[in-house]
Each structure stands twice: as structure tokens, then as C-alpha cells.
Amino acid sequence: RMMIDGFTAGLKVKVFRIDNMISKGPMVVTERVDIFEKEDGSEVELPVLGIFEFEGDKIAKWREYFDLNQFMNQMA
Template sequence: MSQDYSAFMQVFIDAWCNKDLETLMDCFTEDAEYNNVPMPPVNRGAAEIRAFIEGFLGSMDSIEFIVHRQVINGNTVMNERTDRIVLNGKQIELPVMGVFEFRDGKIARWWDYFDMGPFTG
């Protein structure tokens, strides 16, 4: 039976938009890796990922993922999106390319590629 990653990704995106940390963490394997490529370090394992996401969610007023294109090939999902983030009342439009690799129906590896310019400009 093949996994419906499209539906999974919608749950994941909705959890981000709702700032729902528990649902987000349910999406990862215990040994998952998560990296925002222009920022060190790679977050390895559920505890590190939780700490990073919890800090990020706590630092922003809101977040919305707007997916423009999504491709699913086997256990890999790639999406081109704009993350609309509001930090301290300032709206940031962040173009992102995300790569998600799945194992046992959960995210085992997530790499996001983006330019830090919108955060520093």
C-alpha cells in the first residue's frame, strides 16, 4: 500500500499554520534530520527538532505555507513554496524549496533551501 504523501503534507502544513507543535512532532521519525540550509546546524533527532521548531514558533506572530508546486516521487516530496511569516508585526515573504524524505510514513529527512535576505533586509 502506498502512502498518500499529498494528504500528509496538508496535515503538516496546517499544523505549521496553526502553530501546533504536537502534530508537527508526530510527523517526524525519532531519528529524523531537519536543516534550514543557510543556517547551521543540522537538527538531528526528535528532541533537537522539537527545540528548534518550538523556538521558531514562539518567535513569530504567524506563519503560512503557500505551496506553488509539489512533486512526489516514491518516498520523496519536493515543494516550491512561499512561507509568509509575521515576526514582531513585520511580514516576510520567504521563497523556499523543501525536500522531504519519508520512512515508515513519517518525515525522516527535511531540508529547506532559501535565501536569508528577507530576514536581514
Template sequence: MTPTQTVLAFLAELEKPEGFEAGVRKFFTPTTRYLNVGMSDTTGVDETVEFVRGFEAQTGISYMIADMLAIAEDGNKVLTERIDKLYAADGTLVMAPPVMGIFETGDGKITGWRDYFDTLQATGGQAPS
């Protein structure tokens, strides 16, 4: 699987209800660093799942659809420009922040993921706690 195919398969997993946790368990490694710049920084599957569960409970988000605006691969890195549409379980759109991200991959896994976005827009105008 190419790095781009790995990233697209991971993002497709997030489109399913409770897909974020399943995607993390399937594609992350014990040392994967997931950094939402200005919001959170986790390492590994368990820490990331804990963060995701808390974020979902706080926001009501159940799944995400990433509208890919641009994607580029450089070695094991995949750069993405996306609109991340985050939905509640009933299909209500909760937020849709524009995001620039970089994924690092290896052996069909996500080994690093950093997203850059307007945290005030992504948190409904409230500073993250």
C-alpha cells in the same frame, strides 16, 4: 499516510501559533536533519526546537503559512515550491521568502528537510549570524 499527506499535515501544523515547535515534536524523529541552506543545520527534535525558539525570538515570528506553488512526490521524497509567509503573533507579516524544499518521509514522519532560499531576503537584508 502518503509522503505528500505527511508533508501537508506538517505544514498545516505550522499555521498555528507556536505551531513550529509543536509540528517538530509531532513529525520529526530523533535523527531528522533540518537544513536551511546557508542559515542553519540541525538534527533531531531538541536541537531543531532550540534553533526555532532562537529564530522566533530574533525575528518575532510566531507562525507560518506556506503558499504551495508546486508539489511533487518521488518515492519517499516530496519536492515543494512555496512562498513561506512568516507572521508575528499579532498577524503582522514579517517576511515572505520564496523557497524550494525537499522533505524525506517515513512512517508518517519527516526524516529529512532541506530548504533552499535567498538568505539575505529571508533575514531582511542582513547576513545570518
């Protein structure tokens, strides 16, 4: 949680747009774009691939893959 808070400081979540979602057994994979608003009103878009593994109705494993350089370049 601290890592996420660290690199999203000063940003407001605008929307998490899910473009594709598939599931197989207890696994759900999402292709999405996280859109944030900077303090100056401009937007930062971060394409993300998320993998969620469930045990019953709870998320047991949660992994996300994204290009941090792409995000940081938009923050500059």
C-alpha cells in the same frame, strides 16, 4: 529547532503557501512561501524549497533551502 526559534523570534506564522509540490517514490519536494507577521503588523515573505524523504509514514530526512539574506533584509 533552536535555530528556527532564533531567527523567527517576534514573528507570528501567518501562512505557509505551497505553490508547487511534486513527489517521486519516497521523496516529496515543495516550493512554498512562508509568510510571517511582524509585531508591527507588516509581513515577511520567505520563499522556501523543502525536500522530504519518507520511510513508511514518517519523515526520515527534511531539508529546506532559502536565502537568509532575503529574510534578514525584510527584518531590518
